[in-house]
Amino acid sequence: MSRCVLGPARAVGTDKEAAMSLRYGLLGLLAEGPASGYDLARRFQEVLGRIWPAQHPKIYAELRRLADDGLIEVDSEGPRRRTAYRITESGVAEIRRWLAEGDVDHTMRLQPLLRSLFFWLMEPDDLDRHLRREVEFYSGMAEQYSAYAERKDRGEFGTAPPVQSMRVTIEAAVRLSQALADWARWASEHQPPAGHPSTE
């Protein structure tokens, strides 16, 4: 995980492990029940669309690789050129292993962070607009999750496993989004006072 960061080389073994996020993302969704590439792309889009774009080319490619590795297998060659995959036992074992395994990589993308980091460089009006949008964004995310939970409850996603715990997951997501929205709201109420350094 992230070598090459300051200072002389520390003794470490090449990891190769970790990452492969998409691979495990697909595996996890398939653990809920069989689905086709298109289904998966849609599910990703619905649940994570705002924070993670599902790119179908990658999804189809990864599905084939997963099948080659025997972690998933063809469930049905439905009509309309729609191939559904089903997770295999070794697939379930693999994702369990991955979930249990070591550390989470908390690396984030820089771009969203920078706006917050550079509050002090922004014109008050821009900052205001920015924070208002953040509030909207995260509130919207909370709603999106709630909506998904409802659809799930109505059984719209077919033969999912007993979803008691899935509910908790989604409630957690809703709460997280709300926390973020609250934060943005706080920030917008505590904007730095005028007198920020201008271009001089």
Add this chain to the structure above:
Amino acid sequence: MSRCVLGPARAVGTDKEAAMSLRYGLLGLLAEGPASGYDLARRFQEVLGRIWPAQHPKIYAELRRLADDGLIEVDSEGPRRRTAYRITESGVAEIRRWLAEGDVDHTMRLQPLLRSLFFWLMEPDDLDRHLRREVEFYSGMAEQYSAYAERKDRGEFGTAPPVQSMRVTIEAAVRLSQALADWARWASEHQPPAGHPSTE
């Protein structure tokens, strides 16, 4: 921003804009005052180290590119082979423009999300360990920011501009981390009840 996501092509112009995060990150830090590549790598590491690894090869490369574009210039060819850069006026204008500009790309990395998304697949023990670590992680982040704020107050980072608003920025970061830690704590107290689907 994220094309290639489901459905037929929507009419959009190639962006080219956006991204370039590192570029603007460096520009923003240089707006606080002159610094060398090494300084910048250290600053990144100290403030964002836990969530964004500063990679010096990229930093040095980007600095040269910024200099070529006239957004920064050499401040002093200090001893010890230490070249400090200073932001130019067009540099300040550029980062202001970028900050004011349109939408933030909220794309995140998948890996950290997946663990939360797949709560329901985890063995209770693993989930417990995982959430405990999350709490530690975000609490640690909050402390890291506070520490940075203190050092900043003691003027350890040289000739920063009047830092009134910078303080607010850091307080915001601390609060954000705390919100995340709170969330993780909540989640660990509301773990899904036993009976999760086993391998069958």
Add this chain to the structure above:
DNA sequence: TGATTACATGTCCCTAGGTACATGTCCTTT
């Protein structure tokens, strides 16, 4: 029945980012 549109899967290329490894410089210690 021909056109249009949503569904479904794919190829290909490019860039940002991650990492190993090379190198030079100055200070401290023996």
Add this chain to the structure above:
DNA sequence: AAAGGACATGTACCTAGGGACATGTAATCA
């Protein structure tokens, strides 16, 4: 004065991911 290490900057490569573009299939509708 030789040696070890923190400081400082770089080269080179490789992979994951982002996005343009191609293609085929079924349903709808004018």
